[in-house]
Amino acid sequence: MTKRIVLHIGRHKTGTTALQKFMFRNSSFLESHGLYYPKAVYHRKFAHHDLVHDIRCFEHKYVPEIISAYRAKRQLAPFFDELSDKHVNILSSEAFQNMSPFLLAKVFKGFDVSVVVYLRNHFDYLASAYAQKVHATRYAGSMSDFANHFELSYVSFLNRWVAAFPEKLMVCLYDQKYLVNGCVVSDFLAKPLGLNKDDIGFSIATGNANVSLTRKVLEFKRYANEHLLSSISGTLSPYGFFASLAASDHSSGKVRVTEKLKSQLLVECESERAFVNEKFIPETPIDSYKSYSTQEPYQLTSEELNFFVGEFNRWLKINAA
Numbered sequence: 001m002t003k004r005i006v007l008h009i010g011r012h013k014t015g016t017t018a019l020q021k022f023m024f025r026n027s028s029f030l031e032s033h034g035l036y037y038p039k040a041v042y043h044r045k046f047a048h049h050d051l052v053h054d055i056r057c058f059e060h061k062y063v064p065e066i067i068s069a070y071r072a073k074r075q076l077a078p079f080f081d082e083l084s085d086k087h088v089n090i091l092s093s094e095a096f097q098n099m100s101p102f103l104l105a106k107v108f109k110g111f112d113v114s115v116v117v118y119l120r121n122h123f124d125y126l127a128s129a130y131a132q133k134v135h136a137t138r139y140a141g142s143m144s145d146f147a148n149h150f151e152l153s154y155v156s157f158l159n160r161w162v163a164a165f166p167e168k169l170m171v172c173l174y175d176q177k178y179l180v181n182g183c184v185v186s187d188f189l190a191k192p193l194g195l196n197k198d199d200i201g202f203s204i205a206t207g208n209a210n211v212s213l214t215r216k217v218l219e220f221k222r223y224a225n226e227h228l229l230s231s232i233s234g235t236l237s238p239y240g241f242f243a244s245l246a247a248s249d250h251s252s253g254k255v256r257v258t259e260k261l262k263s264q265l266l267v268e269c270e271s272e273r274a275f276v277n278e279k280f281i282p283e284t285p286i287d288s289y290k291s292y293s294t295q296e297p298y299q300l301t302s303e304e305l306n307f308f309v310g311e312f313n314r315w316l317k318i319n320a321a
Contacts (some may be wrong), residue, residue: 001085002085002110002111002112003083003084003085003089003111003112004087004088004089004111004112004113004114005083005088005089005090005091005108005111005112005113005114006088006089006090006091006113006114006116006192006193007091007096007104007108007113007114007115007116008090008091008092008093008096008116008117008188008192009093009094009096009097009115009116009117009161010093010094010095010096010097010117010118011094011097011117011118011119011120011125012094012097012128012129012132013120013125013128013129013132013212014094014118014119014120014174014184015118015174015184015185016047016092016094016118017047017210018184018185018210019092019184019185019188020046020047020092020093021046022185023037023046023090023092024037024039024045024046024047025046027039030090031087033193033195033199034086034087034088035087035088035090035193036083036084036087036088036089036090037089037090037092038079038082038083038089038090038091047092047093048091048092048093049093049095051076051079051091051093052093052095052096052099053095054072054075054076055072055076055099055103055104055107056099057072058071058072058075059099059100059103065100065102065103065106066106068103068106069103069106069107069109072107073107083111088193090193097117097157100164101115101160101161101163101164101165102160102163102164104164105164105165113165113168114165114168114169114170114192115161115165115168115169115170116169116170116172116188116192117158117161117169117170117171117172118171118172118173118174118184119154119171119172119173119174119276119281119286120173120174120175121175121273121286121287121289121292122152122154122265122269122272122273122286122289123256123257123262123265123269123289123292124256125152126143126146126147126150126152126257126261126265127143127254127255127256127257128212128255129146129150130143130146130147130150130255131212131213131218131255132212133146134213134218134221134222134225135212135213135218135221135239135242135243136239137225138225138229138230139225140222140223140225140226142297143255143257143258143261143297144258144260144261144264147261147264147265152265152268152269153272154272154276155272155275155276158171158276158279158280169280170191170192171276171280171281172187172188172191172192172281172284173281173284173285173286175284175286178284180197180200181200186200211243211244211246211247212246212254212255213242213243213246213255214246214249214252214253214254214255215252215253215254215255215256215295215297215298216249216251216252216298216300216304217242217245217246217249217252217308218255218297218298219297219298219299219300220242220245220300220304220305220308221242223300223305223308224238224242224312228309228312232316232320233320236319236320238312238315241312241315245308245311252298253295255295256293256294256295257292257294257295258294258295258296258297259294259296261294262289262292262294266289266290269289270288270289270290273285273286273288273289
C-alpha cells in the first residue's frame with residue numbers, strides 16, 4: 001500500500017512553530033482522524049528540521065540528484081519504515097522551502113506526496129523576515145539593505161515546486177480573515193488535511209509561539225547588534241531577552257515596509273500578486289499593495305535607549321554569572 005505524505009514546507013513566518021507544536025502535542029487527536037505526525041526525526045522536539053538536514057547532507061552540486069536521493073533514502077530507511085501505511089503522514093519544516101524540490105521528489109519517489117505552503121503578502125513577508133534576521137543574528141543593516149539580498153519572488157519559487165510535484169501543490173494564504181477560525185492550526189487541519197470543521201470546533205490556544213520584534217525593540221536590537229553584543233560569549237543567546245521586550249511593548253506596533261521601499265517594489269510585487277492570485281489562490285486573493293500601510297523606522301529617544309541598555313545589562317549580569 002502506498003504511503004501518503006503531506007509535506008508542509010512553510011514558508012517562514014506563517015505560524016509554522018505554532019502549527020508544529022500543536023501536531024507534536026496532539027498525536028492522539030491526529031491519529032483518531034487518520035493522521036500521523038512522525039516522531040523519529042526531530043529538531044527542538046516538535047518539527048522535522050533534522051530530517052531536512054540529513055537529506056541535505058547528500059546534496060552536492062557535483063553529484064546527480066538521483067544519486068543523492070538514493071543515498072539519502074538508504075541512510076534514512078529507519079525513518080521511512082516508521083511512516084504509517086494506515087494514516088496520512090505529516091512532515092513539517094520550513095527548512096524544506098530552501099531545498100531543491102526536485103531532489104525531494106526523488107527522495108520521496110514511491111510515496112503519494114502532497115505539498116502544502118502558506119504565503120503571506122510580499123510586504124509583510126519582507127518586513128517579518130527582516131525583523132527575524134535582526135532578532136536571530138547580529139545583523140544591523142537597514143530593511144532596504146536587507147531587501148537588496150532577499151529572495152522575495154513567489155512566482156519562481158512556486159513554479160519550481162509545481163514542476164517537481166505536478167498537481168500536488170496546495171497554496172494557502174496566511175491572512176487571518178481567510179484562515180479557518182482565524183487560526184493557522186484550524187486552517188491546516190481543515191484545508192490541507194480535510195478535517196470537518198465540526199471536528200476542530202474546540203479552542204486551539206496556540207498563543208504567539210514565536211514572538212516578533214516590535215518597531216521599537218527592533219531598533220534597539222539593531223543598536224545592540226552593533227554596540228553591545230560583540231562583548232558577550234557566543235554561547236549566551238539574548239534571543240529570549242529581546243522577545244520578552246517585544247512581548248511587553250504594546251505601543252510601537254509591528255515592523256512594516258517603509259514608503260520608499262514600497263515605491264521601489266510596488267510594480268514587481270503587484271505583478272507577482274496578480275499571478276499568484278490567479279493561478280494559486282483565486283478564492284482567497286492577496287490584497288492590492290497599492291493600499292498597503294507603510295511605516296517608517298522607529299526613532300528611539302535617549303530615555304528609551306538608556307532604559308533598554310539598563311535592562312540588557314541586568315539581563316547580562318544575571319545570565320553571564
